[in-house]
Amino acid sequence: MRRHISILGSTGSIGRQSLDVIAACGMTVAALTANRDAALVEAQARRFKPELAVMMDGAAADDLRVRLADTSVRVASGPEGLMEAATLERADTVITAVVGVVGLRPTLAAVERGKRIALANKETLVCGGELVMDGAAAHGAEVVPVDSEHSALFQCLQGCRDRGEVRRLILTASGGPFFGYSRQALERVTLEQALRHPNWSMGAKITVDSATLMNKGLEYIEAMRLYAMPCDKISIVVHRESIVHSLVEYCDNAMLAQLGTADMRLPIQYALTWPARTDAVAGSLDLLSCPPLTFAQPDLDAFPCLRLAMDAARTGGTATAVLNGANEAAVGLFLEGKVRFMDIPAMVERALSRVKSVQTPTLEDILAADAAAREAAVEGMGNR
Numbered sequence: 001m002r003r004h005i006s007i008l009g010s011t012g013s014i015g016r017q018s019l020d021v022i023a024a025c026g027m028t029v030a031a032l033t034a035n036r037d038a039a040l041v042e043a044q045a046r047r048f049k050p051e052l053a054v055m056m057d058g059a060a061a062d063d064l065r066v067r068l069a070d071t072s073v074r075v076a077s078g079p080e081g082l083m084e085a086a087t088l089e090r091a092d093t094v095i096t097a098v099v100g101v102v103g104l105r106p107t108l109a110a111v112e113r114g115k116r117i118a119l120a121n122k123e124t125l126v127c128g129g130e131l132v133m134d135g136a137a138a139h140g141a142e143v144v145p146v147d148s149e150h151s152a153l154f155q156c157l158q159g160c161r162d163r164g165e166v167r168r169l170i171l172t173a174s175g176g177p178f179f180g181y182s183r184q185a186l187e188r189v190t191l192e193q194a195l196r197h198p199n200w201s202m203g204a205k206i207t208v209d210s211a212t213l214m215n216k217g218l219e220y221i222e223a224m225r226l227y228a229m230p231c232d233k234i235s236i237v238v239h240r241e242s243i244v245h246s247l248v249e250y251c252d253n254a255m256l257a258q259l260g261t262a263d264m265r266l267p268i269q270y271a272l273t274w275p276a277r278t279d280a281v282a283g284s285l286d287l288l289s290c291p292p293l294t295f296a297q298p299d300l301d302a303f304p305c306l307r308l309a310m311d312a313a314r315t316g317g318t319a320t321a322v323l324n325g326a327n328e329a330a331v332g333l334f335l336e337g338k339v340r341f342m343d344i345p346a347m348v349e350r351a352l353s354r355v356k357s358v359q360t361p362t363l364e365d366i367l368a369a370d371a372a373a374r375e376a377a378v379e380g381m382g383n384r
Contacts, residue, residue: 003272004027004028004029004091005022005091005093005094005118006088007029007031008033008086008097008106009034009095009097009098010032010041011034011035012099012203013201013264014095015095018268022048025272025273027272029048030050032045032050032053032054033053033081033085036056036060038063042068051088052074052076053076054075054076054082054085058078061075079105082102082105083109086106086110087113091115092116093272094115095120095271096119096120097146099203100205100328103121103123104124105363108132111132111135111139112139114139114141116141116144117141117142117144118144118268118272119146119150120146122147122215122218123324123328125221125222126225127320127324127325127366127370128366130225130360131363133226144270144274145267146271147267148262148264149172150219150223150246151258151266151271152244152257152258153223153227153246154270156258157227159256163229166248166249166250167233167250168234169235170236170249171216171223172236172245172295173216173238173298174200174239175298176198176210176211176213183302186302186303189211194208199241200264204335208334209327212303212305212345213298214331214344214348216306217310217312218324220306231314237295238296238298239294241291241293242262243260244257245258260285261283263282265282266281266282269282308323308345308348315357317357317361318369321361321370322372322373322376325373326347326348326376326377328374329373330344330348330378331344333347350377351373351376352373354376355369
């Protein structure tokens with residue numbers, strides 16, 4: 001099948017690598033969206049000739065209209081443009097690569113139109129996973145994960161006849177740049193250190209989430225929603241080499257693992273071609289040059305963000321939206337140099353303690369919880 005794809009977030013790391021895969025696989029681009037980088041979107045639009053290009057920033061959209069005036073590409077702006085890109089009739093697949101809860105509404109809109117969702121936006125399932133998965137079942141939409149860990153689980157579950165055969169889903173974590181640090185040592189780390197991921201090249205927000213282990217906490221919640229698994233059937237192990245991307249343990253004690261290079265083009269390609277496989281875009285893994293594979297327990301005392309995420313998963317309802325909203329606010333301030341690294345879990349914990357969880361939430365409940373969490377997280381912090 002030759003797919004026609006809308007990319008929500010085409011200028012970020014996942015968006016750029018998605019375009020590499022699309023070009024290699026002979027697919028077409030229906031829409032591109034980005035925040036402010038009009039020059040890069042212009043270059044992408046001239047190469048891939050989408051029907052629609054969207055800039056969230058109004059001034060950037062005006063700039064892009066001028067840049068693309070000699071083409072047939074239509075330019076839109078703001079949340080309305082993002083929704084249009086997600087629901088474009090020509091697009092059968094939507095890659096959700098925007099960062100944050102902003103991805104929830106367009107994902108739900110695409111689900112309602114029965115499209116394939118190549119999901120790279122963690123916050124969508126963390127905040128509104130029940131709405132997304134229930135909507136997918138009702139409208140015949142396909143939700144296929146792009147995250148390397150969830151793609152690994154997805155691939156390892158392909159031969160599973162009955163989810164009752166699954167004993168555990170095992171998510172692997174690189175441990176980030178601070179593996180082995182004590183809580184006291186983490187009080188002194190810097191933004192520059194937090195942005196030095198040992199294995200992956202990613203955007204700033206997700207790199208910080210990896211450093212705090214919140215990223216793995218968000219994936220824990222995603223796994224619960226995506227695979228309809230209870231929390232006690234999901235485990236996390238630290239695997240520093242990032243070669244085993246995740247594992248599934250079955251009731252007969254067999255374990256299936258997916259291995260590969262640290263190259264996001266592999267899970268992107270599988271999300272677009274599933275259930276088929278096509279010739280590789282990513283490089284191959286050379287087993288003979290691999291380092292020894294190691295596994296360790298995560299340190300929940302030194303990295304409380306992971307514990308907070310697991311607790312929020314058990315609470316359910318809007319607790320996960322509170323967790324995510326508070327974390328987005330805290331990481332944003334950390335990236336601006338206004339708070340310290342260990343202020344992030346403190347701010348998240350404050351929000352979780354102050355914002356009441358609503359069970360079986362509506363979209364409005366989720367968005368209200370997100371807003372309340374951001375406000376609660378920053379109360380009394382001030383600049384540092």
